[in-house]
Amino acid sequence: MADKNHELRKVGLKVTLPRIKILQVLERHADDHLSAEDVYKALIDAGEDVGLATVYRVLTQFEAAGLVDKHNFDGGYAVFELSTEEHHDHMVDVETGDVIEFFDEELEALQHKLAESHGLELVDHSLVLYVRKKQS
Template structure:
């Protein structure tokens, strides 16, 4: 059984050809933040016959199952990345849309401290910095 099949089953999803193909595209670009349209174009370029509506539906199913994370960066369009189980934050280059992942323990600690100062426990967060080259 292929790795994609095992991942889909573990996530509680039935193994279908479109799901396997879409998961394969995402796994072949593990650092990428791909829109549904990007995934669709990759499938078309590979000669696959999967419709755009199917790509949207499968990505939403993957998100619900915890296989991918959805981000809404600049302009409100969604991009997806594989859920790797490790927290990281993002910088988005406003000039070309490039997404840079980063982790910083000081920022993480400070966010917890700020939440505590206001009487809260931090349970989750998303940090996106919009940047421009100097």
């Protein structure tokens, strides 16, 4: 718990029980992309008394503080994942809604080359590929 207190203080947030509980849910699901409703359900399932409005408010605060990244994939709702130092892109299965993270050095290099060909420097990007299983 002390580690989470430090994490929250480091980004300028006051340590509160709801913030700690929500951070714990996100850490337990670090490989997932959770909606506010998913976080709320996980809290309820764990017997925690945190309202849905509080979950939305805390996730917004976490995003502003850089603790989480928010994604609005087409055809879906906002999902959140813990921020990491390591860049990755996403594939979203249009039939199941599953989110697959990936990193491809060749693709990253191509994006930088494309920006440079226009006399620009790539400083950030977000790439989402919408996919489905191949039909036989």
